[in-house]
Amino acid sequence: MNLESLAPPSDPAMPRRLSSVRWRLMLAVPLATAVAVALFAWSAGGFAPVAGGWERAGWMVLLLSAIQLLLIEAMLLRPLRRLAAGCEAMESAPLPLTPEDAAPTPGQAAELDRIGHAMRRVRGSLWQQDQDARELRRELSQQRLLLEQAHTALEANQRELASLARTDALTGLANQRAFDEALRREFKRAQRQRGLLALAVIDLDDFKRFNERYGADVGDAALQRIAALLDERFKRDTDVVARLGGEEFVALLPGFGMAEAQNVLELLRDDLRTLRLPDGEGSLTVSIGLAAASPAHPYLSAQALMQAADEALYIAKHAGRDRLSLAA
Structure with a gap:
């Protein structure tokens, strides 16, 4: 051809x-x-x-x-x-259609071999990079999971710390901080609505001597029993019972005047006399100071109401203990 x-x-x-x-x-x-x-x-x-x-x-x-x-x-x-x-x-120009004419020269064959070898190395490098990227994605996924778990645990710890910051660790009642916030809130509400607000400070009599006689563990168990009794007696949604520290408790009773709060606190004293303490060891009594704010008997501030209840408690202690004293 x-x-x-x-x-x-x-x-x-x-x-x-x-x-x-x-x-x-x-x-x-x-x-x-x-x-x-x-x-x-x-x-x-x-x-x-x-x-x-x-x-x-x-x-x-x-x-x-x-x-x-x-x-x-x-x-x-x-x-x-x-x-x-x-x-x-x-x-x-003639076209190289036969295999002999189209065959590369030895120099071209060597160059093609070098190019093929370089391409194989590139493919191997790309495959390794893909494997490394997959491994990195797996590690990132695991790290993300661990981070989410740590975040969940941190939120749980923060909630627990917030709860501890407002709760007494021994008795489970509200602590001093939570009570102060409730007192300010309820006092402002009583002023705004011209309502009633009673405040009772409750202190165990001779509790230091009780601890010395029966031991700190029995004393802690006794505080827990008394806290449970207070929580049961003052169980309205608006009632706030707190432990101020040591053997001193407080009850905030919105909507109660002096007479209503006095009746409830006298029942509390009776219940405490019959309270069975741990291991049947000893008995306890309480002294209570009670103050109540009303439109007929207002107080200038929440601190003034608290001070009046403390003064009434002081009078009950010095009058012989195991009694309820009313603020003037």
Whole structure:
């Protein structure tokens, strides 16, 4: 088979076309230049005949036309001829269709081997990077899970700390901080609504001697029993029972006047006398100071109400203990 017969045939008319374009430009360029020179002369002063003017114009047209044709030849026609010659050479070149012609040279084969080896190394590196990325994602997922668990545990600890900050650890009652907040809140509400608010300070009699006789563990168990009794006796949603520290407790009774609070506290004293202490050891009594705010007997502040209850407790202690004293 003749390989040259498979190549596309060259165009024999290409040189004739370039020659035709050249002759057309040689006619069109001087004509266009003459028109341009005439328009310029007319715009400068009309077509009045001047001696030697037409001769100068003719030479100018020839000079400008020659310059333009040289530029067109150098910048357009000559590159077109080279391009046409290159196309003809490419079209006439034989195609390597046989395996022998298409086989690479030894140098090309070595280069292809190097390229193949480099590509295999790149693929191996990409695979390793993908494995590393997957392992990193697994570690990040585990770290995220551990972080969420730690966050949950931290929130639980914060809630527990907040609860401990407002709760007495031994008895489970409200502590001094929680009671102070409740006292301010309920006192303002009683003032705003012109309502009633009773406050009782409850102190165990001779509790230090009780501890010395029966031991601190029995004393702590006794405090827990008394706290449970207080929580049972004052069980309205609005009641607040707290341990102020040591053997001193307090009860805040919104909506109670002096008479209602006195009746409840006398029942509390009776219940305490019959309270069975741990291991049946000993007995305890309480002294109570009671103050009550009402529209008929107002107090200037929550601190004033608390001070009145403390003064009543002081009177009960010095009057012989195991009694309830009312604030004046």
